[in-house]
Amino acid sequence: MDSINIKKLAEALNLSTSTISRAFRDNSDINDVTKARILSKAKELNYQPNHYASNLREQKSKTIAVIVPELANNYFSQAIHGIERVARENGYHILIYVTDDDYKKEVNFIRHLHNGRADGIVMSVSGEANDHNYLNKFGAKRLPLVFFDRIYEDIDTPRVITNDYNSSFLATEHLIEQGCKRVAYLVVNKSLSIGKTRMQGYIDALAKHQVPFEENLIVDCSNSYEENSTIIKNALTQLKPDGIFTSVERLAFATYYACYDLNLNIPKDLKVISFSSLEIAPLLNPSLTTITQPAAEIGEQAAKLLFTILDDHADKNESNEVVLESKIIKRNSTKKD
Amino acid sequence: MDSINIKKLAEALNLSTSTISRAFRDNSDINDVTKARILSKAKELNYQPNHYASNLREQKSKTIAVIVPELANNYFSQAIHGIERVARENGYHILIYVTDDDYKKEVNFIRHLHNGRADGIVMSVSGEANDHNYLNKFGAKRLPLVFFDRIYEDIDTPRVITNDYNSSFLATEHLIEQGCKRVAYLVVNKSLSIGKTRMQGYIDALAKHQVPFEENLIVDCSNSYEENSTIIKNALTQLKPDGIFTSVERLAFATYYACYDLNLNIPKDLKVISFSSLEIAPLLNPSLTTITQPAAEIGEQAAKLLFTILDDHADKNESNEVVLESKIIKRNSTKKD
């Protein structure tokens, strides 16, 4: 391979490699004319400092890893886009890892990332987490880590979240105000922090309005499309709820499909509200009332938080918490007759 | 920093670094017992071969770059997911770059990737491409590149596409069969290959059915949400089409919003069909007739194509073309009264 490197460029210009190197770093002293000459020749020969050599030398990768549970979800696409934008501005690249809500994959990704490939991690955790103490095993050598949205409460690391409890409370209250007497809560993993927090908001709102809480109105769903279809149809026919509050958007979609199949009318027979960042929620039939999280902003904030840690080399474990506001947008799926 | 490396691990085990190294490569000769001892100790000390050192040494990164125009699009999310899956199976990691349909960003990304950071590129090109000859400037040193969906026809590199011409022909024909007399074609950049191919299908279908072709029924839209809203509303009121065929899903959404605003009924006043991989197309109001591309599969095929090139070190420039089938799924947005 006749590939270009710093040495060949140096020869071509009759300079030393150190001078070449300086032309590409901002700090070092170098004659402006020399620098211009080098950069011009570099462009001509298509030379760029080898990323791996630089990073081996500098012991950092200028790369952050983003770990998400799923990709075909408007919330995560938007969040990643936000992260990407901020990363780019800071001269960083992003690696993407999708866990498909598989805890083992998550552990695997994280472990492998500790080989220098990334300088830091932005993660929304998988839904299956039982023992996430694995994160503590790295001790002081753990990569800087920022959680967003789905977090492990017992891991002490910066995080960007939304006011989930409050939103859930208001969402449930909204259903009650619209006349619902039996509100079901659909959740994927109720033991996971985010499912738990949202559930608490639900429970407390019921209590406030003296609506009796029924354990079986909390419907634990799965990650499988088919299973959810069955679970939800059963719930609708057997529990006969008149309101549904979903913790993730795909459960709202599944509910819509179920209602179509069962010939139930939304919002007449059943009102639906869901966490969702779907931009076309107004186009659904009926338009979906959502708790909309500022997804892109959450991603941006998470990335920024990570960069403050990376820049400072400080406060790595300080439990810095950014809380953003979600908004309830009322549409036809919760309309009173 | 007390970070672990091959040398320390070697010392801890009273072995040489080469033996350690061998324990982590599959090929080399090494005593099974020694290997087990090393791997066990490595796990204990949380040692992993440094990615940058290995890759500097081996001159490859086990990383591929994925460049897409946008992320908040069901098609691309699904495609990326497919790419990610295949990459993972092959032990590769993926870097994500979003061009936001900005040609300059695309050029920039590609250029910077030629510093060893990635071994190959999977790309769907930006919508602004005027001069994409920049890709040829790399000559033999150009990274292996696979296009998917949005391609540059004059760049000779493997590609995964769908039967766009045919789908467009059928889509247009479908509208005509449903009774449309004035079918408009909404496109973002009609000079871009994909917009062009799809437009040709549209034109030929009109011809076949002796529907006169009107230049101004081809509506050139932009990347801005607001601009499109205006453009489409103007088109609807001034051109009075009774059928709309959209080349990308967000134009279909924009059309829906415009119809809501203008109090036009879909499908009574206007029938709509669109390229879209939206999984919840059945939930829209009205449910959207789509030309659905096998997005995840396209991603998978593109990644596989790239890996065959990477494995073989051969046929780098062979114009290998994989064509997958899109499917027209008829729903209510094109329903006859």
Added chain:
DNA sequence: TTGTATGCGTTATCAA
């Protein structure tokens, strides 16, 4: 089967 020595391409230190 294991160890020694060298170089991958770069940058930082030091000397000129």
Added chain:
DNA sequence: TTGATAACGCATACAA
């Protein structure tokens, strides 16, 4: 302002 040199962590050719 520039150049020589060592080191980053690892993998391989070769020797033992």
